[in-house]
Amino acid sequence: MVSYPDSQGAERSLAIRRPPSVTSHSSRASTARRHRPHRSHFGGASYQPQNEFPVFTHTGDVQILIANGRKEQTYLLHKLILAQCSGFFEAGLSEEWANAGEGTSQPSNSALARLPPGAPQRPEKQRWKYELDWGQDDDIPMLVQKKQKTQTSMFGGDALQSSQQPPPPRNKPPTPQAGFFRSMANFSSLHVPAHQNDPDEDTFRDYDNLFRVFYNYPPALDPINIANAYVECKSLLQLADMYDALEVIGPRVDHHLLRFQGRLWKQIAKYPPSYLKLGYMARSKAIFSEAMVHVVGQWPQGINQLRNQIPTPVLELIEDKVDELDELKAKIEVKLFRLTLTTSRGERVTPSNNWLEWMAVSLFRQWLAENTTPPPTPILKSPRNTDNAVSSPPSPPPFNTGRIFRLLGQPAGGPSSYLGHDECKRFLKLSPDHYNRDNLRRFERRVEEIKNKARDLVKPLMRNFLELDLREGGLPYLTCTRVEPEEFPWDE
Numbered sequence: 001m002v003s004y005p006d007s008q009g010a011e012r013s014l015a016i017r018r019p020p021s022v023t024s025h026s027s028r029a030s031t032a033r034r035h036r037p038h039r040s041h042f043g044g045a046s047y048q049p050q051n052e053f054p055v056f057t058h059t060g061d062v063q064i065l066i067a068n069g070r071k072e073q074t075y076l077l078h079k080l081i082l083a084q085c086s087g088f089f090e091a092g093l094s095e096e097w098a099n100a101g102e103g104t105s106q107p108s109n110s111a112l113a114r115l116p117p118g119a120p121q122r123p124e125k126q127r128w129k130y131e132l133d134w135g136q137d138d139d140i141p142m143l144v145q146k147k148q149k150t151q152t153s154m155f156g157g158d159a160l161q162s163s164q165q166p167p168p169p170r171n172k173p174p175t176p177q178a179g180f181f182r183s184m185a186n187f188s189s190l191h192v193p194a195h196q197n198d199p200d201e202d203t204f205r206d207y208d209n210l211f212r213v214f215y216n217y218p219p220a221l222d223p224i225n226i227a228n229a230y231v232e233c234k235s236l237l238q239l240a241d242m243y244d245a246l247e248v249i250g251p252r253v254d255h256h257l258l259r260f261q262g263r264l265w266k267q268i269a270k271y272p273p274s275y276l277k278l279g280y281m282a283r284s285k286a287i288f289s290e291a292m293v294h295v296v297g298q299w300p301q302g303i304n305q306l307r308n309q310i311p312t313p314v315l316e317l318i319e320d321k322v323d324e325l326d327e328l329k330a331k332i333e334v335k336l337f338r339l340t341l342t343t344s345r346g347e348r349v350t351p352s353n354n355w356l357e358w359m360a361v362s363l364f365r366q367w368l369a370e371n372t373t374p375p376p377t378p379i380l381k382s383p384r385n386t387d388n389a390v391s392s393p394p395s396p397p398p399f400n401t402g403r404i405f406r407l408l409g410q411p412a413g414g415p416s417s418y419l420g421h422d423e424c425k426r427f428l429k430l431s432p433d434h435y436n437r438d439n440l441r442r443f444e445r446r447v448e449e450i451k452n453k454a455r456d457l458v459k460p461l462m463r464n465f466l467e468l469d470l471r472e473g474g475l476p477y478l479t480c481t482r483v484e485p486e487e488f489p490w491d492e
Contacts, residue, residue: 060076061078068200088143238281
């Protein structure tokens with residue numbers, strides 16, 4: 001026996017093990033047998049059914065089958081999870097829906113009579129089944145409930161009863177029997193390679209992503225190509241909208257797209273109406289705000305892509321922001337036209353007290369009027385096509401003054417892109433009596449003074465509320481629109 005001092009100064013003894021008795025040996029052997037992997041009667045290890053996504057063999061009570069004759073995917077999920085994540089399943093799996101027109105389902109008297117005396121009466125176990133109905137060629141595939149009841153047998157097993165037969169697939173080879181799917185449920189998590197040109201592959205992907213998010217798994221979305229990621233996210237959101245699950249799916253889509261960072265902002269700048277609709281469905285404040293700035297700045301350029309495709313509150317928000325921007329531009333335009341110069345005595349320049357400086361003010365106002373007023377409609381005969389029919393003249397592009405205000409707001413000291421040296425020289429040459437080198441220099445200085453005043457006036461329009469880095473290149477429209485926290489249309 002080996003002894004060690006303990007904290008009290010006493011000694012603790014480590015007893016030497018005695019030889020195992022027959023009883024303890026048999027006990028350990030029994031324990032080892034309990035923990036030893038089960039063997040089948042055929043010499044191999046017996047298969048243990050899984051109880052994890054997508055097939056919860058022991059606890060799942062809602063079977064979902066998606067099959068098109070070439071590929072099938074089976075899910076065995078939980079009523080509680082599906083009802084919490086989707087309004088569609090919350091209604092379809094409710095007791096009111098389950099008992100509609102059928103009354104309360106209880107075990108029959110004959111079934112109870114066959115139970116052994118004194119045996120506990122187990123309550124009936126309810127199971128639900130959904131199958132994807134592909135419909136006709138132009139229909140949107142939709143899950144249809146095929147309610148099935150499972151009653152407890154006298155031997156403790158479950159006898160499955162299906163209330164309906166699955167509908168025939170749309171112009172596809174017949175699918176295997178329902179019993180085959182039940183027997184293969186444990187293998188449904190294995191990847192089944194689909195045909196490369198299977199037109200339904202996107203549907204399988206979207207439903208799998210939908211259920212993955214329900215169970216807090218990340219959706220399988222493209223992490224590299226943002227164009228592919230947009231298409232996959234949009235398709236998933238449309239599916240979530242069908243099943244009233246946008247509140248659950250939206251944050252996952254938002255999180256995935258925001259990981260692209262700078263590439264995302266560039267894509268939004270290229271396709272603002274598309275990302276505005278996606279941002280609204282995903283309830284993404286970042287994406288929605290970014291797209292809104294572009295849409296309002298370019299308005300009405302994207303009106304055809306948004307009209308009748310977005311909810312009324314979103315369209316009303318766009319129109320309100322456009323009105324606010326137009327009102328701000330109108331106020332600043334009035335101030336710009338009132339810009340003037342003063343003489344050394346503090347008087348406004350006029351043709352009588354300083355003709356040269358008054359001409360500088362006139363040149364600026366003329367340039368501003370020409371560039372902030374839509375061009376007149378040309379009076380031309382409509383061209384005729386080869387069929388001698390009068391063709392409608394092409395509609396002019398929308399007139400947007402954002403580019404003009406950006407010119408006015410250029411930083412001081414930068415290259416001037418309006419009313420530069422050449423323009424001032426050509427204008428002054430129109431009055432040969434006043435054209436000389438000294439007058440040209442003084443004229444240019446006074447023009448620069450007016451431009452500096454204009455730069456200060458347009459500063460409210462030069463604010464930028466985009467995440468996009470504009471240092472790589474400016475935009476031809478204004479980006480001073482801001483969506484306030486209380487203005488998001490889904491918070492109402």
